[in-house]
Amino acid sequence: MAAEVKLLSRNFGSPESWTLSSYERAGGYRTAVKALRMDPAAVTEEVKQSGLRGRGGAGFPTGMKWGFVPKDSNSPKYLCVNADESEPGTFKDRYLLELDPHQLIEGIVITSWAVGIHRAYIYVRGEFGLPYHRLQAAVDEAYAKGYLGPRSFGTAFDLDVTIHRGAGAYICGEETGLIESLEGKPGRPRIKPPFPAVVGVFGGPTVVNNVETLSAVPWIIENGAAAYRSYGTEKSPGTKLFSVSGPVARPGVYEVPLGLPLKTLVYDLCGGIRGGKAMKANIPGGSSVPVLTREEAEGADLDYESLAAAGTMLGSGGMIVIDEETCMVRALSTLMKFYAHESCGQCTPCREGTGWLRGLVARLEAGGGSPADMDKILSITNRMIGTTICVLSDAAAMPAASFVTKFRGEFERHVGAGRCPFRSDPLLAGAARRQDHA
Ligand SMILES: Cc1cc2nc3c(=O)[nH]c(=O)nc-3n(C[C@H](O)[C@H](O)[C@H](O)COP(=O)(O)O)c2cc1C
Numbered sequence: 001m002a003a004e005v006k007l008l009s010r011n012f013g014s015p016e017s018w019t020l021s022s023y024e025r026a027g028g029y030r031t032a033v034k035a036l037r038m039d040p041a042a043v044t045e046e047v048k049q050s051g052l053r054g055r056g057g058a059g060f061p062t063g064m065k066w067g068f069v070p071k072d073s074n075s076p077k078y079l080c081v082n083a084d085e086s087e088p089g090t091f092k093d094r095y096l097l098e099l100d101p102h103q104l105i106e107g108i109v110i111t112s113w114a115v116g117i118h119r120a121y122i123y124v125r126g127e128f129g130l131p132y133h134r135l136q137a138a139v140d141e142a143y144a145k146g147y148l149g150p151r152s153f154g155t156a157f158d159l160d161v162t163i164h165r166g167a168g169a170y171i172c173g174e175e176t177g178l179i180e181s182l183e184g185k186p187g188r189p190r191i192k193p194p195f196p197a198v199v200g201v202f203g204g205p206t207v208v209n210n211v212e213t214l215s216a217v218p219w220i221i222e223n224g225a226a227a228y229r230s231y232g233t234e235k236s237p238g239t240k241l242f243s244v245s246g247p248v249a250r251p252g253v254y255e256v257p258l259g260l261p262l263k264t265l266v267y268d269l270c271g272g273i274r275g276g277k278a279m280k281a282n283i284p285g286g287s288s289v290p291v292l293t294r295e296e297a298e299g300a301d302l303d304y305e306s307l308a309a310a311g312t313m314l315g316s317g318g319m320i321v322i323d324e325e326t327c328m329v330r331a332l333s334t335l336m337k338f339y340a341h342e343s344c345g346q347c348t349p350c351r352e353g354t355g356w357l358r359g360l361v362a363r364l365e366a367g368g369g370s371p372a373d374m375d376k377i378l379s380i381t382n383r384m385i386g387t388t389i390c391v392l393s394d395a396a397a398m399p400a401a402s403f404v405t406k407f408r409g410e411f412e413r414h415v416g417a418g419r420c421p422f423r424s425d426p427l428l429a430g431a432a433r434r435q436d437h438a
């Protein structure tokens with residue numbers, strides 16, 4: 001479709017795109033050879049100039065992050081590739097791993113050369129089956145061809161890559177939780193500073209980057225920062241993969257230039273809402289960001305600045321579309337169960353707050369709450385934001401506050417009716433009440 005710009009996803013759909021031979025037929029690994037002939041500082045500078053920002057959620061400038069790694073460190077430096085992808089609504093890294101694992105490996109080689117790293121770990125979400133197997137096969141192929149291991153590509157540069165599978169905890173996607181887990185400990189986030197770039201895995205300076213971020217590096221080094229900047233906006237350059245779920249005609253992963261109107265993605269590329277229904281709400285950046293009303297969503301563009309101006313975030317680009325038939329209280333209840341389950345429990349506001357939110361919202365959904373509950377939810381979320389070791393607490397509080405503020409009428413209807421007004425069948429409503437109190 002016209003609005004898509006396939007830089008990172010250009011090989012999706014090619015026969016056996018995940019194999020080395022297919023990748024090399026399409027020109028793959030040429031850029032690694034080019035980069036290994038460049039001054040490492042020049043590689044970092046090119047990435048800085050491209051304006052690439054981390055695609056894992058926080059949007060931190062990638063070249064700047066690499067620049068924080070001390071050049072004179074006595075400890076070995078490490079690269080941790082964040083392939084944990086556990087945010088509800090987000091499934092774009094899975095596509096990159098499944099369909100183009102060699103592009104990621106090439107990004108790892110170039111990044112490691114730029115920063116002076118000789119060991120990289122890829123931390124893969126525990127539930128990933130096919131993405132893991134394809135990635136492992138690709139790493140094995142790259143070793144067999146001499147692209148990884150000692151004397152990478154016949155140069156004096158050594159690089160080892162190890163895949164580590166997680167065990168199914170969302171918190172292991174948080175960069176310091178990931179590092180703890182990689183070290184064999186429970187994935188409990190660390191207090192920062194020190195930041196991983198200074199003290200990371202095994203005490204060494206560590207770059208933690210998302211799969212999509214690293215997959216963009218080969219294209220940038222091959223084509224140059226200026227070419228990358230020709231897509232997107234001044235402040236949000238390049239393209240981004242959005243994973244779109246919900247009742248749209250064509251859900252899936254779409255690579256589009258940043259700054260694309262949200263409407264174009266939902267109504268043109270994804271074919272609009274199924275069955276001629278209306279969009280009621282939109283969570284544009286994964287389940288951790290504030291929800292937008294239909295009017296807000298239709299007026300927003302898909303870039304960091306426009307979404308911030310609309311009161312939400314680009315996050316991971318995991319867009320959840322919500323239609324007019326969806327109960328917002330039930331949707332929030334589902335999210336709150338997730339966050340309460342995934343809190344690691346170190347910080348009181350998060351451990352207790354996520355539990356209270358889960359309980360309050362589940363009671364409202366089942367028709368058992370009171371009008372005071374909405375203010376109670378807002379008061380709890382106020383105390384959860386900015387008060388904890390990591391931002392999982394904020395990630396639970398921000399959607400809760402936005403759902404209650406923007407869709408308060410729906411919460412009040414539940415209280416008024418003593419049941420979910422979206423469930424016309426009384427048997428179903430009763431079943432929901434029993435399930436939510438279980
Ligand atoms: C609870 C939580 C879960 C996260 N999960 C992921 C994840 O699955 N993948 C990811 O890349 N970043 C995740 N992040 C963000 C990482 O902490 C980190 O910012 C990111 O890996 C940095 O890479 P980038 O600069 O390339 O985006 C998570 C953050 C939090 C607070």
Ligand code: SF4
Pocket residue numbers: 171188189342343344345346347348350351388389390391392393
């Ligand atoms: S905010 Fe929550 S998940 Fe993060 S460290 Fe504290 S308790 Fe753990």
